[in-house]
Amino acid sequence: MKPERGRFGPLVGSIDEGTSSTRFLVFAAKTAEVLTYHQVSIPHITPKEGWVEQDPEVILHSVIETINVTCDNLIKLDISPEDIVATGITNQRETTVVWDSVTGKPLHNALGFMAGYRTASTVDQILQNGKRNKNFLKNVCGLPVSTYFSALKIRWLIDNVEGVRRAISEDRCLFGTIDTWLIWNLTGGVNGGLHLTDVTNASRTMLMNIDTLKWDPQLCKIFDIPMSILPEIKSSSEIYGYISESVLKGIPISGVSDQQAALVGQMCFHQGQAKSTYGTGCFLLYNTGTAIVQSSHGLLTTVAYQLGKDAPPIYALEGSIAIAGVAMQWLRDNLGVIKNVTESMDIAQSTGEVGEVYFVPAFSGLYAPYWRKDARSVICGLTEETKPGHIVRGALESVAFQVRDILEAMALDCGYPLQKLLVDGGMTANNFLMQIQADYCGIPVVRPLMSETTSLGAAMAAGNAKGVEVWDLDNVQPVPSDCFIPSITEDQRDIRYSRWKMAIARSLDWVEDRDDENTGKLEKLRSKY
Ligand SMILES: Nc1ncnc2c1ncn2[C@@H]1O[C@H](COP(=O)(O)OP(=O)(O)O)[C@@H](O)[C@H]1O
Numbered sequence: 001m002k003p004e005r006g007r008f009g010p011l012v013g014s015i016d017e018g019t020s021s022t023r024f025l026v027f028a029a030k031t032a033e034v035l036t037y038h039q040v041s042i043p044h045i046t047p048k049e050g051w052v053e054q055d056p057e058v059i060l061h062s063v064i065e066t067i068n069v070t071c072d073n074l075i076k077l078d079i080s081p082e083d084i085v086a087t088g089i090t091n092q093r094e095t096t097v098v099w100d101s102v103t104g105k106p107l108h109n110a111l112g113f114m115a116g117y118r119t120a121s122t123v124d125q126i127l128q129n130g131k132r133n134k135n136f137l138k139n140v141c142g143l144p145v146s147t148y149f150s151a152l153k154i155r156w157l158i159d160n161v162e163g164v165r166r167a168i169s170e171d172r173c174l175f176g177t178i179d180t181w182l183i184w185n186l187t188g189g190v191n192g193g194l195h196l197t198d199v200t201n202a203s204r205t206m207l208m209n210i211d212t213l214k215w216d217p218q219l220c221k222i223f224d225i226p227m228s229i230l231p232e233i234k235s236s237s238e239i240y241g242y243i244s245e246s247v248l249k250g251i252p253i254s255g256v257s258d259q260q261a262a263l264v265g266q267m268c269f270h271q272g273q274a275k276s277t278y279g280t281g282c283f284l285l286y287n288t289g290t291a292i293v294q295s296s297h298g299l300l301t302t303v304a305y306q307l308g309k310d311a312p313p314i315y316a317l318e319g320s321i322a323i324a325g326v327a328m329q330w331l332r333d334n335l336g337v338i339k340n341v342t343e344s345m346d347i348a349q350s351t352g353e354v355g356e357v358y359f360v361p362a363f364s365g366l367y368a369p370y371w372r373k374d375a376r377s378v379i380c381g382l383t384e385e386t387k388p389g390h391i392v393r394g395a396l397e398s399v400a401f402q403v404r405d406i407l408e409a410m411a412l413d414c415g416y417p418l419q420k421l422l423v424d425g426g427m428t429a430n431n432f433l434m435q436i437q438a439d440y441c442g443i444p445v446v447r448p449l450m451s452e453t454t455s456l457g458a459a460m461a462a463g464n465a466k467g468v469e470v471w472d473l474d475n476v477q478p479v480p481s482d483c484f485i486p487s488i489t490e491d492q493r494d495i496r497y498s499r500w501k502m503a504i505a506r507s508l509d510w511v512e513d514r515d516d517e518n519t520g521k522l523e524k525l526r527s528k529y
């Protein structure tokens, strides 16, 4: 029997395409409750050391699969999928896809956001081997020149993949971050798919002017990227188009964003509010309101959200950490010291207070606030007492310390320290990490009981564009949360943090970094040892 319509009122879907997995969640608009969801893992492909790729078609199929299974789950719960009125997309950001508009086929695997090695020489090329400072475009796009951002990945693809050059010359090449790839396919693909992105994703390419919110011809010229391959930029909350096939046929896609969506999901609508999302990487965003604040301490300036095409853009300062939860996957898959990522909590806890080990997971350099592609991982402080648990603990502590690095930079840029940290994302299930985060930053860490705030933010944006409020924002009760309170002394905190800084110093200058102001340092080191 068909489920009865309207049991929970209007429903809003959220496609959450992260670096490690894809989920489709369905929210009851009135209560923002997750009614059901389905999740599938997305494999990383590493054809060479440090070259992280994913298959765009696997990503697309994972989205379709999660939509289908979630809708089946709804029916089993006697809820009608026909109650879904809109869907949002929240996605891994800088990850870059290029495809052929005629065949619909990708021209290469997607280049992952943390693929540092591959584009290192592209960075050197743009910086003219150290003649330009890495911040030379920051005033225009808010970002330093780094392997992280899409423009470098597009440039690499044009330089290295013949099929991409040919498709450009034949005017068949389309570029997109994952949101764009999904929207194009879900709205029809080769049969009229729409080539669109949202302003928050566009702000991570290095090609959008942070002030005008348009593709910047000067930036495109510097990277030598044809503007014809770029999607149209929309706000984070408007009707992008309608899903052309599947059980959601006819439903509008009407909200798009990623880490920035968690700011919305965490209700950080006011200047001065911040959240940190702990997933594959970790991303701390601080709402700066309508002001474009340029950091002097290694943070990015990015668009936080624009909730409607005529709404003012709201900006954020961001600290991006490349390696967070993925370090747990590395401990599991490469070192075999944990059987699953959840186990990391008990193993780390079991080490007690003895045997401090500091682990800087700079697998392909360090992102904020260091921006050092010459850094590589180090594990310091090993003794004959060191056990695998100490390494696991060191990996979890590295996330907490990197977040402190970012909070220090934010306090310098903003003039005052943050009073509490709102957190979300898969890794926040780890209570040990949450406690040491509070300990090492010296402020309370507040974790909502519903940790899917990124998806919620995308659903809120999608509902907003359809005139359906997800969560009654006028009557919103305090979000039920757990709070972790600092439990170590200032002295203990400072000693640990200064050792972390020593470990960071040891991770730098490991490979040659021509764009860095310390050019030649490596040569000096070589002659010294
Ligand atoms: N209990 C846990 N302890 C430590 N890390 C965890 C735990 N649960 C999940 N993770 C890590 O969090 C990441 C998944 O979080 P998620 O928010 O789904 O990431 P993404 O959105 O980047 O795909 C994985 O890298 C995983 O290793």
Ligand SMILES: O=P(O)(O)OC[C@H](O)CO
Pocket: 017, 018, 019, 020, 091, 092, 093, 094, 113, 258, 259, 278, 279, 280, 281, 320
């Ligand atoms: O995989 P996620 O969801 O943690 O997102 C990755 C970031 O968007 C990269 O900037």
